[in-house]
Amino acid sequence: MEIFFSDIRNLNEDEAVSSGTSRAFGSCFASSLLKLAVFKVYGISDLPAIKKEENGKPFFPLFTQIYFSLSHTKTHVLVAVSDFPVGVDVENITPRSAKTISKLATEKELADFSFHELWCLRESYFKLMGEGELRRLRFSREGNKIIATDSSVACRLYDNIPGCAAAASCYKPNVLPLYISEVDSKLLIKN
Numbered sequence: 187m188e189i190f191f192s193d194i195r196n197l198n199e200d201e202a203v204s205s206g207t208s209r210a211f212g213s214c215f216a217s218s219l220l221k222l223a224v225f226k227v228y229g230i231s232d233l234p235a236i237k238k239e240e241n242g243k244p245f246f247p248l249f250t251q252i253y254f255s256l257s258h259t260k261t262h263v264l265v266a267v268s269d270f271p272v273g274v275d276v277e278n279i280t281p282r283s284a285k286t287i288s289k290l291a292t293e294k295e296l297a298d299f300s301f302h303e304l305w306c307l308r309e310s311y312f313k314l315m316g317e318g319e320l321r322r323l324r325f326s327r328e329g330n331k332i333i334a335t336d337s338s339v340a341c342r343l344y345d346n347i348p349g350c351a352a353a354a355s356c357y358k359p360n361v362l363p364l365y366i367s368e369v370d371s372k373l374l375i376k377n
Contacts, residue, residue: 188363189344190266191264191347192373193371194215194258194263197374199215203218203222204218204220215258216258217256219265223265228267234252253268255313257313259276259278261350271357272314273310274354275353291304299343300351309353310353311325311341314355342363344366346365
């Protein structure tokens with residue numbers, strides 16, 4: 187498994203290498219980063235066709251052995267490619283009201299994680315599973331280990347994306363990379 191991110195501030199979507207899977211800002215850059223990741227990890231030069239399962243989870247119908255997950259904010263994109271199912275999420279760290287936080291997190295969770303870390307864990311877990319209710323997903327920390335709602339799921343937080351929290355989840359505890367790789371944003375736009 188490899189996880190990549192890129193800073194998309196100051197980029198023009200009209201210049202993106204790939205079209206997006208949605209109309210949301212950043213989607214085309216997430217697809218462009220996915221294309222680069224698939225080439226780097228699997229040697230496939232053209233981005234394979236993407237379809238969605240009934241639950242909305244994207245997949246490559248012609249390369250079912252390759253799993254991926256995408257996430258994007260207004261400032262960054264995050265992509266994981268793997269031989270195993272995976273979920274990733276990135277969130278900009280922005281102020282949240284105490285009222286909002288108290289509705290979405292328990293005191294125990296907030297003792298173990300920042301609100302943004304917790305939200306990224308929930309989103310990455312949800313993307314891995316393809317189902318569930320985000321507010322009901324629970325996480326705790328035992329030393330350096332993150333314990334998910336389903337103890338068979340491994341989770342990791344990443345703090346090297348400026349101004350963001352990021353997380354990844356998968357079923358294989360030893361495949362989550364310790365670090366994620368930054369990709370120059372110039373590689374996401376047409377020359």
